[in-house]
Amino acid sequence: MNRREAIQRVALLMGGAISGPALLGVLNGCTPKKAAEAKSLFLSGEQLSLVGEVAEITIPRTDTPGAKDVGIPAFIDLMLKDVYPKADQDRYLAGLEAFDSQARQQHNRGFMQLEPEQRVALVRGATEAALAAEAANTGPAALPRPFVLMTREMTLLGFFLSQPGATQVLQYNPMPGPFRGCVPLKEAGNGKTFATEQVQRF
Amino acid sequence: MxxxxxxxxxxxxxxxxxxxxxxxxxxxxxxxxxxxxxxxxxxxxxxxxxxxxxxxxxxxxxxxxxxDLQRHATAARTNYVVTQATKHWWVDDNEHPYGETKRFDWVRxxxxxxxxxxxxxxxxxxxxxxxxxxxxxxxxxxxxxxxxxxxxxxxxxxxxxxxxGQSEGLAQLPDSTFLPPMEMNCVEKHFKQSMSTNFRRTMTIGRTAxxxxxxxxxxxxxxxxxxxxxxxxxxxxxxxxxxxxxxxxxxxxxxxxxxxxxxxxxxxxxxxxxxxxxxxxxxxxxxxxxxxxxxxxxxxxxxxxxxxxxxxxxxxxxxxxxxxxxxSGELGCNIMDHHLQVGASALVEGFDDQYYVGTRPNGVYVPRFVNIGKDKRSYIRGFGYQGGASRRNWTRLMNDPVLGEELKQKASEPGPWTMGLGGFGEILPYHHNRVTLNRDRKDKHGLPTLTFDCEIGENERLMRIDMANEAATMLEAAGYKNVRALDRGYSMGLGIHEMGTARMGRDPKTSVLNSWNQVHACxxxxxxxxxxxxxxxxxxxxxxxxxxxxxxxxxxxxxxxxxxx
Incomplete structure (x- = not known):
């Protein structure tokens, strides 16, 4: 286990919603002032917990690491702070609030208090509805992505570009050698999808 | 020293x-x-x-x-060149501003x-x-x-x-002394065959340095x-x-x-x-x-x-x-580029047991076939296509509501094949497409800035319709599915092939440079x-x-x- 993995594992044990400086405190043997005050960059600790849960439902730990293992909650927090314009930030926060409200309406409890299968059902329902709306859009411009799809996009991007995602779930070949154009799938390395750089909206 | x-x-x-x-x-x-x-x-x-x-x-x-996007706003208009891996290569638009009477993408x-x-x-x-x-x-x-x-x-x-590259013996695209060509993948080979059979048109592997x-x-x-x-x-x-x-x-x-x-x-x-x-x-x-x-x-x-x-x-x-x-008064005039972001793509079935190894930094090329020999169009000059086939990766799962372990499994399996063709079209040299010096607006060195006033004309607009339609027709003829012709729009400069501000010519009255690239008058x-x-x-x-x-x-x-x- 390298140091980065160690940090990620510790983060997982502590619930995932913890920032770099606080983590360093843990690793250095100090006690952070208050876990609840752990600095997030854009989202509150509670919001980050919910987002982390949605990310983990999207890509859970199986025999390979999951979203929380590779640090997706912190990744999303940083992306929201620096990569997204204000309109997207605002829509994300409002959508997050609405998503939690939906849980309360349906189950009289917030998303984080639901049973695991209830959470999955809520994420699935919201995702399917949002994708159906995107598919039905015939306008010239893409629809602004709602909370659930922005979370999905950032989760996929962060995970499949992470070392575990790229090397364990996908196939990573940093120095392929001369291009071979026609290779039976079974003979193309281990037959998995090759990981490549991907930075645009997808 | x-x-x-x-x-x-x-x-x-x-x-x-x-x-x-x-x-x-x-x-x-x-x-x-x-x-x-x-x-x-x-x-x-x-x-x-x-x-x-x-x-x-x-x-x-x-x-x-x-x-980053604020600092490299013009380069970011390409939608692909400003990334964490590349942003250090582009100019800071705040330090080196320019003017646009009409939108002009100057990527530097x-x-x-x-x-x-x-x-x-x-x-x-x-x-x-x-x-x-x-x-x-x-x-x-x-x-x-x-x-x-x-x-x-x-x-x-x-x-x-x-x-x-590959020698093809075409009059409109002379061969070179080539290093060995990069290989086409299975779908590209299939498409090349279809192009030859159905249209007697050539598709070749990209010629690349x-x-x-x-x-x-x-x-x-x-x-x-x-x-x-x-x-x-x-x-x-x-x-x-x-x-x-x-x-x-x-x-x-x-x-x-x-x-x-x-x-x-x-x-x-x-x-x-x-x-x-x-x-x-x-x-x-x-x-x-x-x-x-x-x-x-x-x-x-x-x-x-x-x-x-x-x-x-x-x-x-x-x-x-x-x-x-x-x-001549031609300095700064006759600005050209290649117009692009128009073509077609399709889904290709029947090759799911095939893949490739390596990320080929090159595509395929369809040399110009319009307005050659007996072929006549409603516009003059022509275009070539650059494109290629590949298998979709995990990004396709953005549009698939799959979750959890099933998502990971699907991501690890190469997705369907797609084939795309994008046109690169000739822009005519219009005298009115020009750049001028603005002495009132200075860059960070205190030097005058440039102002662009350029747009494509009717010839290019007619060509773009053909560029989309021909691409779609060829993909359909190959038997591919979900063929989509698409014009994502173009503004001058986006091809990053800017040309023409000091053209060569025979007459000093109408050109800036002579046949040896010397300034006529100096x-x-x-x-x-x-x-x-x-x-x-x-x-x-x-x-x-x-x-x-x-x-x-x-x-x-x-x-x-x-x-x-």
């Missing part, structure tokens, strides 16, 4: 991109003491900060932040090597037809040269840089063969593709005749009224703000199409009150970057700039010997 103020050289080259690198190499190899100036910072071959970073070592999943990299580090590397010869087109159509002015004038220089350049085998000369030991990482735009630590940094500048340095001075912004040419020639250049040190002058017997302007136009327009004297060499100034172009053809232009530059240097050295300049 650092150049001293008031030093005198045999030659000065302004710019170190595709053209400037070639001018530096050829001049120094022919024995001229040459000062090579670039406005940007030094980048030595191998000094590519992100070249060996793994994808997970880049912050933000590689995406540009809001701050200010550093030694310029955009030769960032180019698409597609390398196609122009054909006899392209040099004859203006005369035949009665448009703009005739090229003062023909294909035969340039042919030996294409040979010369291709041999040195290494171009991988990558080494698929060692070079046939020993002058570039720093260059290795392509390992298909497809991270070229970061700079290649293997030297597998041609750039000034990996190829021509090391060759020039080896001669001992080159003095390379980065951070040197050329503000103007110095005109010697008494002798009717340019005596040197005025330089602003980008770091210290110091003003310097350098003298030489011959000057090569290779500062890029608009960089060169800027210098010429800013070089006024009693002889040239409207800009250097601008007796023959010790040569201009060999994209500004010299008289028409645009539809092939990527860099290879032609290199050939024109090598030819012009050969001429300049002979003229110096004959004491003509």
């Amino acid at each position: 650092a150049p001293d103020k008031n030093d005198t050289y045999d030659a000065i080259v302004v710019g170190t991109g595709i053209s400037g690198g070639w001018a530096a190499k050829e001049l120094t190899e022919k024995g001229l003491k040459t000062l090579v100036l670039d406005r940007g910072r030094m980048v030595r071959h191998g000094e590519y900060p992100t070249a060996t970073k793994e994808v997970w070592e880049l912050p933000y999943g590689g995406r540009a932040t809001q701050e 990299g200010y550093h030694v090597g310029g955009r030769s580090l960032l180019w698409g590397r597609q390398s196609y010869r122009w054909s006899p037809m392209d040099f004859e087109a203006n005369a035949k159509d009665g448009i703009a002015v005739d090229w003062p040269i023909r294909y035969a004038d340039l042919e030996p220089w294409y040979d010369h350049v291709e041999r040195f840089i290494g171009v991988s 990558h080494l698929t085998a060692p070079l046939t000369h020993a002058h570039s030991p720093q260059r290795g063969t392509c390992q298909t990482r497809n991270l070229c735009i970061r700079g290649c630590p293997l030297g597998a593709y041609f750039s000034s940094n990996s190829s021509t500048l090391p060759a020039a340095e080896k001669t001992g005749n080159m003095t390379l001075r980065p951070n040197s912004v050329v503000s103007e040419l110095i005109y010697d009224e008494a002798n009717g020639r340019a005596s040197g250049v005025r330089v602003l040190d980008a770091e210290t703000g110091e003003q310097l002058e350098f003298k030489a017997r011959v000057i090569f302007l290779c500062a890029s199409t608009f960089g060169t136009a800027h210098i010429l327009m800013n070089s006024t004297s009693s002889r040239f009150p409207n800009g250097f060499g601008n007796d 023959t010790n100034v040569y201009v060999t970057d994209g500004s010299c172009m008289t028409s645009a053809a539809c092939q990527n232009p860099s290879l032609t700039y290199m050939a024109l530059t090598a030819r012009a240097v050969d001429h300049a050295v002979q003229e110096l010997k004959r004491m003509n300049i």
Whole structure:
């Protein structure tokens, strides 16, 4: 286990919603002032917990690491702070609030208090509805992505570009050698999808 | 050795991109003491900060932040060049602003090597037809040269840089001396067959300045063969593709005749009224703000199409009150580019047991087939397609509500094949498409800025409809599914193939440069970057700039010997 993995594992044990400086405190043997005050960059600790849960439902730990293992909650927090314009930030926060409200309406409890299968059902329902709306859009411009799809996009991007995602779930070949154009799938390395750089909206 | 103020050289080259690198190499190899100036910072071959970073070592999943997008707003209009792996190559638009009467995408990299580090590397010869087109159509002015004038220089350049490709024997796309072609994948091979059977049209593998085998000369030991990482735009630590940094500048340095001075912004040419020639250049040190002058017997302007136009327009004297060499009034006019972002894509079934190994930094190419022989369209000139087939990756799962373990499983399986074709179309040289100097708005050095006023015309609009339709028709004929023709819109500059601000021509009354790329009215100034172009053809232009530059240097050295300049 390298140091980065160690940090990620510790983060997982502590619930995932913890920032770099606080983590360093843990690793250095100090006690952070208050876990609840752990600095997030854009989202509150509670919001980050919910987002982390949605990310983990999207890509859970199986025999390979999951979203929380590779640090997706912190990744999303940083992306929201620096990569997204204000309109997207605002829509994300409002959508997050609405998503939690939906849980309360349906189950009289917030998303984080639901049973695991209830959470999955809520994420699935919201995702399917949002994708159906995107598919039905015939306008010239893409629809602004709602909370659930922005979370999905950032989760996929962060995970499949992470070392575990790229090397364990996908196939990573940093120095392929001369291009071979026609290779039976079974003979193309281990037959998995090759990981490549991907930075645009997808 | 650092150049001293008031030093005198045999030659000065302004710019170190595709053209400037070639001018530096050829001049120094022919024995001229040459000062090579670039406005940007030094980048030595191998000094590519992100070249060996793994994808997970880049912050933000590689995406540009809001701050990055603000700083590199114009480059970001491409939607693909500003990333965490590449953002250091693009100019800061806040420091180097420009004006747009109509939207114009001016994508710039200010550093030694310029955009030769960032180019698409597609390398196609122009054909006899392209040099004859203006005369035949009665448009703009005739090229003062023909294909035969340039042919030996294409040979010369291709041999040195290494171009991988396949000979096809086409009149409209002359063959080169190629390194081995990159391989097509299974779907591309199928499509090539369909094109041949259904349309008698050629599709060939992209001709690209990558080494698929060692070079046939020993002058570039720093260059290795392509390992298909497809991270070229970061700079290649293997030297597998041609750039000034990996190829021509090391060759020039080896001669001992080159003095390379980065951070040197050329503000103007110095005109010697008494002798009717340019005596040197005025330089602003980008770091210290110091003003310097350098003298030489011959000057090569290779500062890029608009960089060169800027210098010429800013070089006024009693002889040239409207800009250097601008007796014709054509300086800054006739701006061309290639229009793109139009074509078609499709889903391809029946190849699910096939894949490929490597990320080929190259696609396939469909040479122009319109307005050739008996083919006649509602517009003149033509277009080629660049494209390719590949299997979808995990990004397709964005549109699939799958979750959890099932998502991971699907991501690990290569997705369906898609095949796409995107057109590169010729833009005609319209006199009214022009750039002017704005002396009221200054850049961070206090120099005037440029203002663009350009747009495509009816010929290009008609061509775009055809570019979408022909692509869709060919994909349908191959039996592919979900064929989608698409025009994502285009504004001038987006092709990053800007040309034409100081065109070559036979008559000094209607052109800026003569048949040897000399300024008509001042023959010790040569201009060999994209500004010299008289028409645009539809092939990527860099290879032609290199050939024109090598030819012009050969001429300049002979003229110096004959004491003509």
